[in-house]
Amino acid sequence: MRHGVAWAFGLAEDLLAEALPRRWAHSQGVAERATELAHVLGTDAELLRAAAVLHxxxxxxxxxxxxxxxxxGARHLRVVHGADERLVRLVANHTFALWEAEERGLRGELEAEFPVLEEPSLIDALVYCDVTTTPDGRPTxxxxxxxxxxxxxxxxxxxxxxxxxxxxxxxxxxxxVEARLVAAPDGSAHPR
Incomplete structure (x- = not known):
């Protein structure tokens, strides 16, 4: 990954902490959930943490x-920061964004610019982190x-x-994701 997790945290904090403190708390909580999945993600653990804090x-x-x-968010990451393409596409498509884009009349635009990654385990992991974290950053x-x-x-x-x-x-x-966590508590299996 071109930019690391520390960079992702710094950028998210710069953009959210003062302007949207509750959104920043949520993003930190989502990143914490991503940390909990590191043992089942292997080499993609850092990518997930970066996407989680930037989503x-x-x-x-x-x-x-x-x-x-x-x-x-994805446009900013790509254009301004030249971020890793997988990271950008995860942010663009997190938590079934294409479906919301359809409601907004933006599906074609989102799909054309940021095709969904063909990595279902990574997509599942980011959804898990987002939808099991409250707006205040607590597990739910x-x-x-x-x-x-x-x-x-x-x-x-x-x-x-x-x-x-x-x-x-x-x-x-x-x-x-919960099934993968149960099946691999010691990190011996990877979701890919």
Whole structure:
């Protein structure tokens, strides 16, 4: 990876800590969850931690352009920082972003610029980290997290429609990662 985890943490902190402290707390919590998966990710552990802490940088007012944070964050990482392509694509497509992009009329744009990585275990891992972390950075379940998002945005909102549609897949990702964690508590097996 061209840029390391320390760089990712520094950039996320610069973009989020002051402007959006709760989003920064969430990002730190997501990165902490990623650390817990290191033994099942092997060589991709650092990539996951970097993507975890950077996944929401597109919310930063200083870089928000389209109002769709996965697209704005990925563009910033690619254009301004020349970040690793796998990292950029993970940020762009985190937590079923294509489905939300569809709700926003941005699916074609997101897909064309940032194709989804063909690495299901890594995608699952980032979904797991995101949807098992509260907005304040504490661990939670995917069921509680989906309920929290629906409550915060409302079922009839764009985000509410997206999260209702994505919920079964979010829960399935979490279940797959939890199964890998149980099967490889000592790090002897990798999810790839």
């Amino acid at each position: 929401d940088v597109g919310y930063a007012p200083s870089i928000a352009a389209t109002g769709f944070h996965p697209l704005d 379940t995917s069921v509680q997290r989906v309920a929290e998002i629906r409550g915060r945005y409302g079922d009839d909102s764009l985000v509410g429609r997206f999260i209702r549609r994505a919920a079964p897949e979010l829960h399935a990702c979490v279940a797959r």
